[in-house]
Amino acid sequence: MRVDLHLHSRFSDGLNSPTELVRMAVAKGLSAISVTDHDSLDGVNEAIGAGRESGLEVISGAELSCEFKGRDLHVLGYGVAPDDAGFEAMLKRFRETRHKRGLEIIEKLNAMGVPINAEEVIKKSGEGSLGRPHIAAVLREKGVVSTPSEAFDRYIAEGGPAYVPKYKMAPADAVRYIHAARGLAFIAHPGIFLEAIDELYTLIADGFDGIEIFHPKHNGATTRQLGAIAEEHGLLVSGGSDFHGFAGKDLPLGALDVPYELLEKIKQRLPYGE
Numbered sequence: 001m002r003v004d005l006h007l008h009s010r011f012s013d014g015l016n017s018p019t020e021l022v023r024m025a026v027a028k029g030l031s032a033i034s035v036t037d038h039d040s041l042d043g044v045n046e047a048i049g050a051g052r053e054s055g056l057e058v059i060s061g062a063e064l065s066c067e068f069k070g071r072d073l074h075v076l077g078y079g080v081a082p083d084d085a086g087f088e089a090m091l092k093r094f095r096e097t098r099h100k101r102g103l104e105i106i107e108k109l110n111a112m113g114v115p116i117n118a119e120e121v122i123k124k125s126g127e128g129s130l131g132r133p134h135i136a137a138v139l140r141e142k143g144v145v146s147t148p149s150e151a152f153d154r155y156i157a158e159g160g161p162a163y164v165p166k167y168k169m170a171p172a173d174a175v176r177y178i179h180a181a182r183g184l185a186f187i188a189h190p191g192i193f194l195e196a197i198d199e200l201y202t203l204i205a206d207g208f209d210g211i212e213i214f215h216p217k218h219n220g221a222t223t224r225q226l227g228a229i230a231e232e233h234g235l236l237v238s239g240g241s242d243f244h245g246f247a248g249k250d251l252p253l254g255a256l257d258v259p260y261e262l263l264e265k266i267k268q269r270l271p272y273g274e
């Protein structure tokens, strides 16, 4: 029995609906999934409903954008109550801040003479929260650049002429919000973010419950090392494909061999069961 506990839907930057993700997981013979959209729980109820209809277990999830030592750090929250008012209010503030920042980037582009307007980008972002990938996609569609990554290189990458930083919360705050919503907090794909293994110990002290050890960007040695550290600290482990639906760039949904046993242990530690 295998699971995939890291998936993105249209409610952030993924291409599929939560229902489609459930269908794909069923087709792959998975036993459970979590839809972990960036800074959003909006796809969770749809995923749980679709899962119920097709006999696939779905645990609620979200991937929060945090900052650690001036760098990006992602935090996964599992088992959070999808209707928790405090958590929803935090996400709403977060999205509003992000929306404003997107508009600031567009203003900077306009000031440089790049033709793009807010409505186009808002339309492109759909149900997801407005981000640089949406701006890059619109710039490509309009022929301003020939690829999205050219948009980053020329304009919106960190340090670029139209770059505006994004507000991000501290990992300890993310842990607090997740716990307040009865969920468990995991450090997402530490292999991508950490510069030294000592940083992991600093983060663990923030009150994390687990570490994502299986991830496409982790090799076998990284997964084993992270697993050993989790065990040493009595932490849970998780993993998933981080599937967004980007052809050619992503591993397929369910591509990693993540055993169901991990989810079993996560559920045992949830304060109110599943």
Ligand code: AMP
Pocket (backbone or CB within 6 Å): 130, 131, 132, 133, 148, 149, 152, 153, 157, 166
């Ligand atoms: P945002 O959340 O608006 O800051 O956008 C972050 C997203 O932009 C990342 O998750 C990547 O998908 C994408 N991104 C960041 N830097 C680059 C880059 N240099 N080239 C292409 N995509 C990028």
Ligand code: ZN
Pocket (backbone or CB within 6 Å): 008, 012, 013, 014, 038, 244
């Ligand atoms: Zn993403």
Ligand code: FE
Pocket (backbone or CB within 6 Å): 063, 074, 188, 189
């Ligand atoms: Fe991530």
Ligand code: FE
Pocket (backbone or CB within 6 Å): 006, 008, 063, 242
């Ligand atoms: Fe992700």
